[in-house]
Amino acid sequence: MPLFFLIPLFTGLATGYLSKKCNDEVAYLIGLFTIICLVLSLVLAPWQIQLVLLILIIISTNRLLR
Template structure:
């Protein structure tokens, strides 16, 4: 199993670290870049990891809050 999907994931994690330590304008740019890196890493991930992520998304209970 290739580990090529870890490259954009680590770049995204590094950018998210910069997000916590930057000013507002730079924070918006880094948050967009982090989301893009995470999406690319999910695209490059092997199908076994995608199945695990899908199962976590399906089995995680959702809390529906209604405001009355």
């Protein structure tokens, strides 16, 4: 299983951490970059990980809707 999806994931997490330290408009740009990196890592993730995430989301939304 290739782990290429971890590169944008860790980049996004690192930039998200940095955006919490900034108080300027730069924080908004860094936040946007973080969201793009996290979406990219989900797209690049193997189907097994995507399936597990989908199952977790379905279970959690069913519990919240009750």
